[in-house]
Amino acid sequence: MKVLVTGHRGYLGSTLIAKLKRDGHEVIGLDQRTSMPGCPLLAPDAVETISRELGDFLASEESLELLSGFDAVIHLAAPEPDCGSAAAFDKDLSNTLRLALRACQAAVPRFVFASWANYQWATEDDCVCENGEIYAGTHHYRSKVRAELAICSLASSTFSPTIMRLPDVYGHGANMHFRGFMNRLAATAYSLGKIPLNSDGSGRHAVLHVEDAARASAALLKARRDLVHREIFNVGRVRESLSLVEIGMALKAVLPGARIDAAHLPAMDHCRHDIDFGRLARHVPDALPTRHLRVGLSQLVQNLDSMPIRRPPPKSRDRNALPSLGYVPNMAG
Numbered sequence: 001m002k003v004l005v006t007g008h009r010g011y012l013g014s015t016l017i018a019k020l021k022r023d024g025h026e027v028i029g030l031d032q033r034t035s036m037p038g039c040p041l042l043a044p045d046a047v048e049t050i051s052r053e054l055g056d057f058l059a060s061e062e063s064l065e066l067l068s069g070f071d072a073v074i075h076l077a078a079p080e081p082d083c084g085s086a087a088a089f090d091k092d093l094s095n096t097l098r099l100a101l102r103a104c105q106a107a108v109p110r111f112v113f114a115s116w117a118n119y120q121w122a123t124e125d126d127c128v129c130e131n132g133e134i135y136a137g138t139h140h141y142r143s144k145v146r147a148e149l150a151i152c153s154l155a156s157s158t159f160s161p162t163i164m165r166l167p168d169v170y171g172h173g174a175n176m177h178f179r180g181f182m183n184r185l186a187a188t189a190y191s192l193g194k195i196p197l198n199s200d201g202s203g204r205h206a207v208l209h210v211e212d213a214a215r216a217s218a219a220l221l222k223a224r225r226d227l228v229h230r231e232i233f234n235v236g237r238v239r240e241s242l243s244l245v246e247i248g249m250a251l252k253a254v255l256p257g258a259r260i261d262a263a264h265l266p267a268m269d270h271c272r273h274d275i276d277f278g279r280l281a282r283h284v285p286d287a288l289p290t291r292h293l294r295v296g297l298s299q300l301v302q303n304l305d306s307m308p309i310r311r312p313p314p315k316s317r318d319r320n321a322l323p324s325l326g327y328v329p330n331m332a333g
Helices: 011-022 054-059 063-067 086-105 139-153 181-192 210-222 244-254 278-283 293-302
Strands: 002-006 026-030 048-050 072-075 110-114 160-165 168-170 194-196 207-209 231-234 259-261
Touching: 002 011, 011 026, 011 210, 054 063, 054 086, 063 086, 072 086, 072 210, 086 110, 086 139, 110 139, 110 210, 139 160, 160 210, 168 181, 168 210, 168 293, 181 194, 181 244, 181 293, 194 244, 207 210, 231 278, 244 259, 244 293
Parallel strands: 002 026, 002 072, 026 048, 072 110, 110 160, 160 231, 168 207, 194 259
Antiparallel strands: none
């Protein structure tokens, strides 16, 4: 397949293009970000690249012609969930819909959208699936829900969209960042020797290794059309929505010197349900993650010495400050 990957210079994008190339696909990336000298997290481009902002690319006259030459589009580019700007999410929604529509007009057979939702479900159920009621109380959640609905409405005999809802992605990889919960928690434990709990620890949370996220994306791309056409998939390990306490214990297992800090617990975590990954298991079993959390964390911790993380002085009494992460680019894709 000839595949266009938007946001390919990002965290997941860098890992995904390597996976797609190993699978024998012809890959072209679209990303306006440039490599920055002196930052060890940034890898050089490994594929032909369209170095343009997505909106500018879609506004150009040649975009339709360029898209018509692709067999698939994987759309990863997105602002960070906590960027706080309604305008940024409105622009992202507009660009996503324009890209899907343009791909539909160009008769691109496959379109995979990484929803980057990390959704909270407004439900009392113990386990929630893809058609559960979604909390959409932020600009980020609303933009993703609207994008999913609009993209699925474009499905036709010549255009097959697939939505993958990714939880918090973690793990060592090129162009990685520490804005995600799991990566930052690991960096804090490594640097300060403590694992802070930001809730009472009872809530259930799903995490996904970056290589498993890339593997799932590639598997959805090559899956039989009737199994993924106009489908939405929660991507994660079956029966592995973990409590924050369980996540802390897994991190402590790979960093025995770190301690779980539960001195100042806030109110109870209301995200108490498990996420159902059964649809992915039934439709595309090859997309199921294979990496256990402890294995992924062990690999991440082993590579933290090469990261721009500065530990506090050994005699420092300030054990509450977050570690300094040096320059880390904002990379959502």
